[in-house]
Amino acid sequence: MLVWSRSGRATTATIALVLFGVLYGLPIAVIALASFAGQWNSVLPSKPTLEHYVNALHGDSLENLHVSVVTGFVASLVALVSGTWAALALRVQPRTARRVLDAVFFIPSAVPSVSVGLGLLVAFSQPPVLLNGTTMIVVIAHFVLISAFTYGNVSAGLARLPVDFEQVAESLGARPFYRLRRVTLPLLTPYLIAAFSLSFALSMGELGATVMVYPPGWVTMPVGIFALSDRGAIFDAAALTMVLAITTAIVLIGLARVPTRASVR
Amino acid sequence: MRAELADVAPAMATPAQRERAGVDAASSGIRFDDVTVAYNDVVVLDSLSLTVKPGEIVALIGPSGSGKTTALRAVAGFVRPLRGTISIGTRDVTNVAPHARNIGMVVQNYALFPHMRAEENVAFGLRARGAPADVIRERVPECLRMVGMASYAKRFPRELSGGQQQRVAIARALAIRPQVLLLDEPLSALDAQIRRSMLDELARLHRDLPSLTVLYVTHDQTEALTLADHIGIMRDGKLVAFGDAQSLYRYPPNRFSAEFLGRANLLPVREVATTTAGMARVRFGADALIARNHHGLPDGGECLLCVRPHDLRLSPCDSIGNVLGGVVKSVQWQGDMQNVELDVAGHALRLTCAPMHAPPAPGAPLAIHFSASEATLIPEHTLRG
Amino acid sequence: MAELALALPGQASAPSRSAWILPPLLILAALFFFPLALIARQALGGAEGGALSLNHFATVLTSKMFVDGLRNTLVIALSATAGCLVLGFVLSVFIAFTPFPGSSILARLIDTFIALPTFLVALSFTFIYGSAGMLNESLMEIFHLDLPPVDFLYSQWGVILSEITVYTPFVMRPLLASFSLIEPAQLEVASSLGARPLRIVSRIILPAALPALVAGGSLCLLLTVNEFGIVLFIGAKDVITLPLLIYDKAIQQFDYTTACVIAVVNVGLSLALYSLYRFVVAYFGGRRAGLV
Numbered sequence: 001m002l003v004w005s006r007s008g009r010a011t012t013a014t015i016a017l018v019l020f021g022v023l024y025g026l027p028i029a030v031i032a033l034a035s036f037a038g039q040w041n042s043v044l045p046s047k048p049t050l051e052h053y054v055n056a057l058h059g060d061s062l063e064n065l066h067v068s069v070v071t072g073f074v075a076s077l078v079a080l081v082s083g084t085w086a087a088l089a090l091r092v093q094p095r096t097a098r099r100v101l102d103a104v105f106f107i108p109s110a111v112p113s114v115s116v117g118l119g120l121l122v123a124f125s126q127p128p129v130l131l132n133g134t135t136m137i138v139v140i141a142h143f144v145l146i147s148a149f150t151y152g153n154v155s156a157g158l159a160r161l162p163v164d165f166e167q168v169a170e171s172l173g174a175r176p177f178y179r180l181r182r183v184t185l186p187l188l189t190p191y192l193i194a195a196f197s198l199s200f201a202l203s204m205g206e207l208g209a210t211v212m213v214y215p216p217g218w219v220t221m222p223v224g225i226f227a228l229s230d231r232g233a234i235f236d237a238a239a240l241t242m243v244l245a246i247t248t249a250i251v252l253i254g255l256a257r258v259p260t261r262a263s264v265r
Numbered sequence: 266m267r268a269e270l271a272d273v274a275p276a277m278a279t280p281a282q283r284e285r286a287g288v289d290a291a292s293s294g295i296r297f298d299d300v301t302v303a304y305n306d307v308v309v310l311d312s313l314s315l316t317v318k319p320g321e322i323v324a325l326i327g328p329s330g331s332g333k334t335t336a337l338r339a340v341a342g343f344v345r346p347l348r349g350t351i352s353i354g355t356r357d358v359t360n361v362a363p364h365a366r367n368i369g370m371v372v373q374n375y376a377l378f379p380h381m382r383a384e385e386n387v388a389f390g391l392r393a394r395g396a397p398a399d400v401i402r403e404r405v406p407e408c409l410r411m412v413g414m415a416s417y418a419k420r421f422p423r424e425l426s427g428g429q430q431q432r433v434a435i436a437r438a439l440a441i442r443p444q445v446l447l448l449d450e451p452l453s454a455l456d457a458q459i460r461r462s463m464l465d466e467l468a469r470l471h472r473d474l475p476s477l478t479v480l481y482v483t484h485d486q487t488e489a490l491t492l493a494d495h496i497g498i499m500r501d502g503k504l505v506a507f508g509d510a511q512s513l514y515r516y517p518p519n520r521f522s523a524e525f526l527g528r529a530n531l532l533p534v535r536e537v538a539t540t541t542a543g544m545a546r547v548r549f550g551a552d553a554l555i556a557r558n559h560h561g562l563p564d565g566g567e568c569l570l571c572v573r574p575h576d577l578r579l580s581p582c583d584s585i586g587n588v589l590g591g592v593v594k595s596v597q598w599q600g601d602m603q604n605v606e607l608d609v610a611g612h613a614l615r616l617t618c619a620p621m622h623a624p625p626a627p628g629a630p631l632a633i634h635f636s637a638s639e640a641t642l643i644p645e646h647t648l649r650g
Numbered sequence: 651m652a653e654l655a656l657a658l659p660g661q662a663s664a665p666s667r668s669a670w671i672l673p674p675l676l677i678l679a680a681l682f683f684f685p686l687a688l689i690a691r692q693a694l695g696g697a698e699g700g701a702l703s704l705n706h707f708a709t710v711l712t713s714k715m716f717v718d719g720l721r722n723t724l725v726i727a728l729s730a731t732a733g734c735l736v737l738g739f740v741l742s743v744f745i746a747f748t749p750f751p752g753s754s755i756l757a758r759l760i761d762t763f764i765a766l767p768t769f770l771v772a773l774s775f776t777f778i779y780g781s782a783g784m785l786n787e788s789l790m791e792i793f794h795l796d797l798p799p800v801d802f803l804y805s806q807w808g809v810i811l812s813e814i815t816v817y818t819p820f821v822m823r824p825l826l827a828s829f830s831l832i833e834p835a836q837l838e839v840a841s842s843l844g845a846r847p848l849r850i851v852s853r854i855i856l857p858a859a860l861p862a863l864v865a866g867g868s869l870c871l872l873l874t875v876n877e878f879g880i881v882l883f884i885g886a887k888d889v890i891t892l893p894l895l896i897y898d899k900a901i902q903q904f905d906y907t908t909a910c911v912i913a914v915v916n917v918g919l920s921l922a923l924y925s926l927y928r929f930v931v932a933y934f935g936g937r938r939a940g941l942v
Contacts (some may be wrong), residue, residue: 003748003847013750019741020756023815024763027774030784034777043787082674089670101671103928108682110924112876114893115913118900119685122692122910144682164376170363171341171370172390172441179364182389186380198765205767208878208893212901222767226882229773238777241770248765 028245034238052239061240064224065247068204071220072251075142076150076199080192082143083150087158088180102155109148116144117212133215141209146199153198157191197252204248293354293444294319294478295340300349302335310335311502312349317445317495319354322471322479324489326525327499333482336499337447340480342366353444364393369438373450375430377422383433384409384418390441408436411470428459435470445478452488464491486526490514498522516559516641523571523643530574530614535567537642545642550610554587556640568645574604576639577616579631586634589614593625607631686917693910710911715895719912723891723919726806727874730813734870735863737814738821742859743851745822746829747837757826760819772812772883779803779811804886812880817873821866828862829855861934868930872923875916892916 003009034040038047055061086105090098108116120141124131131137161184169183185192207222214223221244229237295317302310310332317323325333338344339351342363350359358366369390377386387405396404409415412432422430431451438446451467452460468491471477483489489496489510496513498506498521506513506522517523520531534547534554545558547570554570562568591609598604603624605616616633625631694702710716745753778784779800786798793799802808832855840850878893890898892912900909 009748009750012744012748016741016744016748016750016753019744023737023818024759026778027771027815030774030777031770034774040777040782041787043784043791082677086671086674089668089674092667093671094668097668101675104675105678106928107921107924108678110872110876110920110927111682111686112878112893112896112913112916112920114878114896115689115917116682116685118896118906118909118913119682119689121900122688122906123685140681144678147678162374162376164372164374165378167341167343167363168370168372168376168437169378169389169393170343171366171368171447172393172437173364173367174389174393175364178393182393183378187378189380201765205765205769205879207767207769207882208876208897211882211897222769222879225773226769229776229883230885234773234776237773241767241773245766245770252765 031238031241031245034235035242037235037238040235052235053243055236056239056243060219061224061228061236061243064219064221064240065243067218068221068244069247069251071139071142071218072200072203075139075146075203076196078139078143079147079150079199080154080196083147083152083195084154084188084192086151087155088184090155091158105151106148108144109152113141113145113206113208114212117141117209120144120209120213132213135215135218137213138210138215138218138220141213142203142206145206145209146202149202150195150199153195154188154191157188157194161187193255193258197255200251200255201248204244294321295323295445295480296350296352297336297339298350298352300336300339300351301347302332302339302344303347308347309502310339310346313504314349315497315504315507317478317480319478320476321494322481322492323495323497324481324483324493325497325499326483326486326489328525329484330501331499332502333497333499334449335502337449337480337482340366340445341368341370341447367441367444369441369443369446371431371434371438371446371448371451373453375422375427375434375454377425377430377434377437379422381421382418383414383420383422383425386422386433387437387440389437394441404440408440409433411439411473412436412466427455428463431455431463432466435467439474439477445480448479448481450483451481452485453483464488468492490526496526498525500525516557517571517643518560519643520569520645523569528574528615529571530577531643532570532572532609532612532614533567533645534570534642537562537564537566537568539564544637547642549589552587552589554589554640555637556587556642557638558642560642560644562642562644568642570640571643572635572640574615574617576635577614577618578634579616579618580634586636587640589633591631591633593627593629593631595627596624598624605631607633609633689910689913689917692907693914695907706907706911707914710908711915715890716912716915719890719892719895720915722806722889723875723893723916726809726813726889726891727871729806729810730817730874731867731870733810733814734818734821735867738818738825738866739856739859739863741818742822742825742829743855746826747855760822760826763819764823767879768812768816768877769879769883771815772808772880775803775808775812775884779808804884804889806886806889808884808886809881809889809891812884813874813877816877816880817870820869820873821863824862824866825859828859832858861930865927865930865934868923868927872920872927875923876920892919 003012033045035052036048036050037045038049038051039045057065083105090101090105093101120137121132123129124137131140165183165187166179169179174182205222206220207226210220210223211226214220219227221240225237225240225244228234228240297313297315300310300313301308313332313336315323315336325336327333335344339346340353342358342361346359350357352358353366353368377383378389381389384405387408388401391401391404406415406418409418412435414429414432414436417425417429417433422433425433435451452463455463464487471479471492481489481492493510495508496506496510497504498513500521506518508518513522514526517526517529523529523531532549534549536548537558538546539558540546540555543558544555545562546553546555547568548554549570556570589609591607591614594606594608594613596603596605598620601620602617603620605618605625607614607616614633691702693706694704695706696702744750745757776783780786780803781798781801786800789795789799802811836854837850840854845853876893877891878897881889881891881894882897893916896909896912896916899905899912
């Protein structure tokens with residue numbers, strides 16, 4: 001510990017709390033305030049109203065919520081399957097191939113999302129595969145962008161899994177698929193849930209690739225929020241942002257409560 | 266699919282089902298034939314040849330990195346030999362997948378599946394092999410009973426102590442009626458007291474299951490001496506000694522074995538001269554000593570005389586006793602015994618005996634005696650420690 | 651035991667098991683690498699069916715719009731990264747070494763903040779620092795001013811400040827991990843020998859944190875070069891970065907070829923930074939904890 005005196009500790013605590021408050025507490029508080037604001041002409045908003053939430057849960061905005069949640073679930077689920085598959089299959093590769101492929105599966109997280117969207121537009125606006133203007137291309141964009149994060153989470157979990165469990169299972173006569181189903185995957189469950197949660201949160205907030213590829217009938221919340229703020233409806237934008245954050249939080253908290261018996265000691 | 270099959274199986278399984286499930290296999294031995302294992306061109310197991318007879322416990326001991334765990338994992342199928350063959354019973358298993366080898370394995374940190382109850386852990390191997398439901402129903406409680414864990418069947422591993430977890434791990438390995446049981450440092454993670462009682466438990470278990478073949482890897486000589494019929498001592502990937510526990514302790518074939526299995530006083534001696542029936546006279550400095558020449562060392566050569574600290578005495582023991590004069594360097598009292606360190610002609614000698622009322626003082630001259638039958642000559646040239 | 655660590659799960663595997671990697675690899679190839687390749691082809695003029703050439707590159711890369719975009723991108727990324735490193739270090743030292751009520755909760759909240767959409771901060775900054783925001787309104791009220799005195803939000807400083815806020819947690823994560831490895835006894839001995847807090851920070855904590863700072867910094871650089879949402883939401887006319895330029899060209903002006911040329915440069919820059927990051931992490935022996 002660095003500071004021992006009572007006054008010194010009080011000072012550092014105050015500085016730290018103020019810093020955190022201004023940097024991280026204030027932005028969220030301000031969005032929350034704005035989402036209830038009827039008017040904001042002085043320091044604090046006035047005429048509190050629920051109107052923006054009513055707007056956020058009606059018409060286009062409600063549709064945005066639906067689109068975001070569906071896109072998030074589908075993209076995260078596909079990413080979870082393919083990421084888990086990749087992480088598991090990577091373990092049986094020769095050493096050099098494993099190193100190279102590990103980097104390959106991480107690359108999508110390093111490429112700017114706008115370029116991912118542009119690539120999809122260029123690739124799938126021409127035969128043989130025409131996806132431009134479909135819902136599918138949005139889901140694909142989200143899948144590509146979050147796949148590296150699911151892969152990373154699952155492979156980190158696999159690396160932490162003691163090798164003994166699987167070897168004992170194998171020595172007891174479990175064939176590879178039986179072992180995978182009864183031992184490896186149950187033990188990985190906490191990591192799978194964490195991977196899914198992170199992917200879902202990232203998908204809910206994705207903007208760069210979505211604005212490149214979304215069709216008029218499939219507008220996600222971030223795009224909707226941008227459209228609202230762009231035409232000056234900033235309080236509605238704030239309310240929709242709150243809905244986004246709360247929806248994400250509800251899903252994440254729900255997932256965190258999924259009971260898993262696989263707590264490794 | 267297999268699990269479903271088991272669920273709808275009739276009350277009594279047919280012999281064919283039992284056969285397919287591999288749950289009634291008879292005991293059989295293990296044979297290593299010139300087995301070499303290398304990781305990235307580093308040889309970690311060097312031409313190991315060793316036989317474990319059916320129903321026998323063989324302990325492999327040695328310092329870490331000596332290759333003993335690699336030998337065990339080669340039997341399990343987790344390391345692939347570069348050369349040589351491994352057989353279980355009459356079957357060459359060198360290229361058989363681990364799950365098809367019909368072995369039971371217990372590892373140092375138990376590796377109980379944390380998401381399964383104790384009984385599910387024990388049933389795992391049977392289910393994995395598609396054993397009929399009636400076999401599982403009968404076998405699981407039986408195995409838990411065998412290790413004294415019947416009343417803990419519904420507990421999860423995290424609700425069990427280390428010793429209890431290890432018992433369940435043993436029950437899990439036994440449930441499949443393995444041809445051989447592999448124990449990899451099974452007691453190392455337990456604290457000293459529980460380790461002793463588990464050791465007794467393992468000895469009892471083997472009395473109850475006399476046909477079980479066991480390969481036991483440990484770095485603890487007490488475990489090996491207590492349990493094993495035969496002991497193999499490993500060093501740098503090589504088997505440097507193999508024999509029954511008693512004779513390996515009494516007549517170590519080389520310096521490393523003498524020092525690794527128990528404590529040893531080693532005196533350089535020369536002018537070996539065979540006398541009668543496996544005995545020889547040697548010279549230690551100016552003194553003449555008599556010792557067993559168990560390994561039949563040729564006359565006239567140099568070698569080491571090995572005598573255990575507890576075989577050194579302060580008073581004469583028999584008519585053909587040896588006597589050495591020395592100076593007391595230090596005396597240590599350790600509760601139930603006394604440790605005396607002596608200097609005999611520039612060589613350090615250790616003597617242990619029952620606690621004395623008036624122990625000798627450091628610096629005092631002291632005569633020590635040892636019986637010729639408790640001293641052994643071992644060749645000097647092999648494996649300097 | 652050392653012997654155990656050497657044997658990997660795949661030790662006794664047949665080569666055919668390697669083929670299991672193909673399904674996820676093919677999906678990634680079809681949906682990610684193939685589109686990237688098409689971007690490159692279009693940038694080289696391959697889409698019109700003619701021979702590949704560097705003509706488009708020559709035109710675009712020398713244009714003022716591109717040069718400004720690249721400069722903005724680099725200036726913003728470097729400034730934001732520097733800010734993240736300073737702020738992240740200070741905040742981490744507070745959390746790790748001067749515990750205060752709630753500091754452990756804050757450490758956990760950092761992970762949550764990483765998952766929030768980046769534009770949230772940009773949006774909230776318009777309420778706080780915008781021309782009609784809280785700060786300006788307060789100042790105008792207190793000092794009876796007619797015009798908003800604080801006007802930095804719609805410049806690159808607004809973007810930089812937003813990015814610092816958003817990406818500081820990415821520096822704090824590896825930092826807090828490396829701080830947890832510093833033995834408290836080491837600090838106690840140092841202070842018992844009379845070292846003042848600042849001296850302890852500069853002599854003990856900073857050197858120990860260097861690998862984490864380098865890793866966190868290179869990750870920040872990568873993420874800030876790629877950032878899009880913040881720049882879009884701040885919407886300052888003269889702060890156009892490469893990702894925004896790509897969006898502008900492709901979506902607003904339907905000029906795909908120019909967009910592709912810029913994307914090639916942007917992706918190249920990102921991959922270079924990503925290689926730097928992997929190299930740094932591998933060099934310092936850490937796991938890839940920061941990126942996931």
